[in-house]
Amino acid sequence: MRAEGEAEGLQTLGIVVALCSSLKLLHYLGLIDLSDDKIEDELEMTMVCHRPEGLEQLEAQTNFTKRELQVLYRGFKNECPSGVVNEETFKQIYAQFFPHGDASMYAHYLFHAFDTTQTGSVKFEDFVTALSILLRGTVHEKLRWTFNLYDINKDGYINKEEMMDIVKAIYDMMGKYTYPVLKEDTPRQHVDVFFQKMDKNKDGIVTLDEFLESCQEDDNIMRSLQLFQNVM
Amino acid sequence: MAAGVAAWLPFARAAAIGWMPVANCPMPLAPADKSKRQDELIVLNVSGRRFQTWRTTLERYPDTLLGSTEKEFFFNEDTKEYFFDRDPEVFRCVLNFYRTGKLHYPRYECISAYDEELAFYGILPEIIGDCCYEEYKDRKRENAERLMDDNDSENNQESMPSLSFRQTMWRAFENPHTSTLALVFYYVTGFFIAVSVITNVVETVPCGTVPGSKELPCGERYSVAFFCLDTACVMIFTVEYLLRLFAAPSRYRFIRSVMSIIDVVAIMPYYIGLVMTNNEDVSGAFVTLRVFRVFRIFKFSRHSQGLRILGYTLKSCASELGFLLFSLTMAIIIFATVMFYAEKGSSASKFTSIPASFWYTIVTMTTLGYGDMVPKTIAGKIFGSICSLSGVLVIALPVPVIVSNFSRIYHQNQRADKRRAQKKARLARIRVAKTGSSNAYLHSKRNGLLTEALELMGTPEEEHMGKTTSLIESQHHHLLHCLEKTTNHEFIDEQMFEQNCMESSMQNYPSTRSPSLSSHPGLTTTCCSRRSKKTTHLPNSNLPATRLRSMQELSTIHIQGSEQPSLTTRPLPTTSNESQGIQGKQKSNATNDSRSSLNLKADDGLRPNCKTSQITTAIISIPTPPALTPEGESRPAPTSPGPNTNIPSIASNVVKVSAL
Numbered sequence: 001m002r003a004e005g006e007a008e009g010l011q012t013l014g015i016v017v018a019l020c021s022s023l024k025l026l027h028y029l030g031l032i033d034l035s036d037d038k039i040e041d042e043l044e045m046t047m048v049c050h051r052p053e054g055l056e057q058l059e060a061q062t063n064f065t066k067r068e069l070q071v072l073y074r075g076f077k078n079e080c081p082s083g084v085v086n087e088e089t090f091k092q093i094y095a096q097f098f099p100h101g102d103a104s105m106y107a108h109y110l111f112h113a114f115d116t117t118q119t120g121s122v123k124f125e126d127f128v129t130a131l132s133i134l135l136r137g138t139v140h141e142k143l144r145w146t147f148n149l150y151d152i153n154k155d156g157y158i159n160k161e162e163m164m165d166i167v168k169a170i171y172d173m174m175g176k177y178t179y180p181v182l183k184e185d186t187p188r189q190h191v192d193v194f195f196q197k198m199d200k201n202k203d204g205i206v207t208l209d210e211f212l213e214s215c216q217e218d219d220n221i222m223r224s225l226q227l228f229q230n231v232m
Numbered sequence: 233m234a235a236g237v238a239a240w241l242p243f244a245r246a247a248a249i250g251w252m253p254v255a256n257c258p259m260p261l262a263p264a265d266k267s268k269r270q271d272e273l274i275v276l277n278v279s280g281r282r283f284q285t286w287r288t289t290l291e292r293y294p295d296t297l298l299g300s301t302e303k304e305f306f307f308n309e310d311t312k313e314y315f316f317d318r319d320p321e322v323f324r325c326v327l328n329f330y331r332t333g334k335l336h337y338p339r340y341e342c343i344s345a346y347d348e349e350l351a352f353y354g355i356l357p358e359i360i361g362d363c364c365y366e367e368y369k370d371r372k373r374e375n376a377e378r379l380m381d382d383n384d385s386e387n388n389q390e391s392m393p394s395l396s397f398r399q400t401m402w403r404a405f406e407n408p409h410t411s412t413l414a415l416v417f418y419y420v421t422g423f424f425i426a427v428s429v430i431t432n433v434v435e436t437v438p439c440g441t442v443p444g445s446k447e448l449p450c451g452e453r454y455s456v457a458f459f460c461l462d463t464a465c466v467m468i469f470t471v472e473y474l475l476r477l478f479a480a481p482s483r484y485r486f487i488r489s490v491m492s493i494i495d496v497v498a499i500m501p502y503y504i505g506l507v508m509t510n511n512e513d514v515s516g517a518f519v520t521l522r523v524f525r526v527f528r529i530f531k532f533s534r535h536s537q538g539l540r541i542l543g544y545t546l547k548s549c550a551s552e553l554g555f556l557l558f559s560l561t562m563a564i565i566i567f568a569t570v571m572f573y574a575e576k577g578s579s580a581s582k583f584t585s586i587p588a589s590f591w592y593t594i595v596t597m598t599t600l601g602y603g604d605m606v607p608k609t610i611a612g613k614i615f616g617s618i619c620s621l622s623g624v625l626v627i628a629l630p631v632p633v634i635v636s637n638f639s640r641i642y643h644q645n646q647r648a649d650k651r652r653a654q655k656k657a658r659l660a661r662i663r664v665a666k667t668g669s670s671n672a673y674l675h676s677k678r679n680g681l682l683t684e685a686l687e688l689m690g691t692p693e694e695e696h697m698g699k700t701t702s703l704i705e706s707q708h709h710h711l712l713h714c715l716e717k718t719t720n721h722e723f724i725d726e727q728m729f730e731q732n733c734m735e736s737s738m739q740n741y742p743s744t745r746s747p748s749l750s751s752h753p754g755l756t757t758t759c760c761s762r763r764s765k766k767t768t769h770l771p772n773s774n775l776p777a778t779r780l781r782s783m784q785e786l787s788t789i790h791i792q793g794s795e796q797p798s799l800t801t802r803p804l805p806t807t808s809n810e811s812q813g814i815q816g817k818q819k820s821n822a823t824n825d826s827r828s829s830l831n832l833k834a835d836d837g838l839r840p841n842c843k844t845s846q847i848t849t850a851i852i853s854i855p856t857p858p859a860l861t862p863e864g865e866s867r868p869a870p871t872s873p874g875p876n877t878n879i880p881s882i883a884s885n886v887v888k889v890s891a892l
Contacts, residue, residue, distance in 0.1 A: 008578075071239075074239065075239020076240075097711065099670050100723055134247070146250055167254060170719060171719055174721055175723070178724060179721065181732060193256065194254060220257065227262055
């Protein structure tokens with residue numbers, strides 16, 4: 001009897017030990033979780049609110065009148081109540097103007113051209129500065145801004161890949177249903193034409209001076225730059 | 233294009249400067265801003281409450297009352313404000329729609345009042361924002377049902393328009409309140425279902441002893457009476473089933489429905505019993521079949537709304553129930569195994585195998601504790617107590633969760649279905665709006681060409697043939713036009729695209745490309761030349777004849793060119809590429825001389841217009857002396873050296889000329 005009781009007790013002990021160790025093993029394997037985790041809620045203060053500088057300062061810095069700045073700001077604040085535009089919002093806004101195709105890539109490049117300080121968000125000052133150049137600036141300024149747009153990595157030179165990306169992004173905005181049908185190498189041909197025109201010394205990259213020179217030679221481009229004079 | 237984003241249109245247009253150096257063609261002219269009014273405040277007096285907003289805010293939606301000139305009817309000269317004798321509360325929502333682009337539906341508003349106000353202001357309810365759309369649709373549906381119920385109760389006495397006999401029967405079956413006969417039928421079947429179920433139950437009650445034998449259940453003692461009852465019930469059920477089958481609008485679907493399967497299963501045992509003899513071998517199986525007679529109780533679900541709802545919620549809660557079952561099974565297996573091994577040592581243990589321990593585990597976990605199996609070892613007792621404790625948790629916890637899930641899932645399911653149904657409709661709306669905006673551009677291009685051509689022709693009364701587009705729309709279209717010019721491609725709609733694809737694929741087959749043709753750098757020249765060829769055509773000029781006829785003023789002669797033969801017929805050395813190309817095309821087309829000359833003249837006439845960057849260059853042929861042509865053609869080819877093939881692979885294969 002005693003032997004049986006002892007055997008029983010040992011058996012009990014053995015089983016208990018086996019069970020506990022198997023639970024621990026499962027916990028280590030990550031199948032079950034025995035520790036008590038405190039899940040901390042991280043309150044991300046993402047509500048960044050930005051207020052622009054005063055109206056007088058902006059008027060002095062840009063070529064817009066007070067009224068025009070007011071209209072611009074009202075529109076800006078309507079779409080972005082927090083005062084800054086991030087890339088997603090920018091892409092959404094821009095995409096609304098081009099329902100046929102995909103405007104996201106071109107909007108991406110545009111955003112980086114607007115975001116001069118590379119902070120990832122465009123404030124009203126950046127917005128208005130860029131618009132001032134584009135709508136009211138001199139030809140030189142406009143061309144420089146465009147060069148900056150094309151120069152994706154901002155190294156001061158435009159190479160074929162960058163141009164290819166830009167042109168591809170523009171063609172993407174056209175969408176699928178075009179006349180004539182968009183072929184695969186149409187963007188590449190377009191880029192080749194562009195480089196032939198712009199790259200004076202045929203070294204495969206376009207510098208700012210080459211760009212300025214070539215554009216000023218081309219009547220069409222000069223005329224088109226004046227197109228949006230009275231947009232406001 | 234959302235009107236709220238209209239404020240960003242200047243930015244988008246300014247950003248278009250980024251395309252300029254890339255483009256090879258001159259850009260179209262921008263639309264002039266005819267009304268250079270300063271933005272002014274408008275006062276809207278709605279039943280005494282004054283709202284003020286900018287004029288441009290209201291003009292965002294020109295096809296509503298406030299955005300169009302219709303509001304001038306409400307202008308009060310004395311007070312210089314617009315007076316509306318309407319509800320100011322709803323007007324708040326309406327005005328916010330202009331400001332933010334989103335229309336909201338306030339919950340406290342009556343749905344019909346809201347609808348009336350929207351109709352007054354010319355706003356479609358479909359544009360209610362997603363946040364409020366569900367609520368709106370729900371209320372609207374309730375309202376509609378209420379109206380329908382009112383109508384029905386009115387119409388109940390009237391005779392329905394002649395339904396066929398079959399349809400009336402089906403209606404009677406589905407809704408017993410339609411006629412007295414249906415109601416009688418409903419109650420009769422209900423009664424017989426109850427009788428049948430009670431019979432089945434009473435059949436098995438021991439009914440007193442017949443002297444000389446053991447106690448008999450009533451079924452065997454009064455077997456004849458029970459048999460008659462059973463027969464009667466089955467008769468009724470069979471007749472009912474056959475009548476339903478006859479009246480069903482879709483017999484196949486009826487046969488597959490759950491209720492009809494229950495009906496069949498309920499009456500089958502009787503017939504099988506009739507067919508089978510009192511053979512001892514099969515009577516065992518027959519006995520089990522009689523179990524199915526209890527399914528007759530499910531026939532009550534036709535009579536009880538509550539049963540149906542219960543069944544439905546059980547179905548929708550199936551995942552929760554499944555999970556409960558799964559977790560229970562897991563726990564049972566674990567504990568049964570542990571108990572078996574714990575009790576293995578003890579003598580005369582009831583825990584002979586793990587499946588045998590299942591019974592103990594289930595009884596313990598559900599806190600039943602019959603006591604027929606009891607652990608004797610210490611280990612067994614320890615684990616037995618852990619088992620019963622965990623049983624309480626495992627069973628008790630999910631049950632309230634399931635109960636609350638019932639109501640939550642039930643409502644949620646309904647809402648999810650609604651949302652799914654609405655999502656399709658919503659996506660369709662969004663798609664329509666998108667195609668609408670792109671179609672608007674194509675449409676306006678067509679109209680733009682039309683109106684400007686008519687202007688050139690000097691018929692002033694036709695000038696306003698096209699719809700007047702707002703300034704914002706015209707600016708947006710100008711922007712899209714610039715993009716077209718930059719990429720030398722045009723926007724067309726889907727059908728045109730498919731037609732073009734088919735045409736070009738059909739035409740690519742019979743011809744071979746000459747290797748000397750490089751499609752490479754001819755874009756600068758060909759841009760203008762192609763454009764000049766194409767300026768005579770209206771964008772959707774692959775239109776079928778009916779639509780062409782609708783444009784009465786201009787009849788376009790559509791000359792189909794084939795792409796490749798024209799290229800291969802071109803080995804003529806040329807300095808002036810375009811005209812040769814045209815001539816080549818004309819030759820290959822074998823068009824008659826008058827047409828070809830018209831072609832030539834028309835194209836020549838277009839040459840000078842290339843420079844002026846107007847899209848609607850003369851559809852009228854301006855007779856220019858042929859001497860002009862070489863000069864005209866060499867002009868657009870300054871910067872591209874090398875052999876120019878005027879038609880790259882993307883050239884148009886269609887030359888369209890409009891004959892006056």
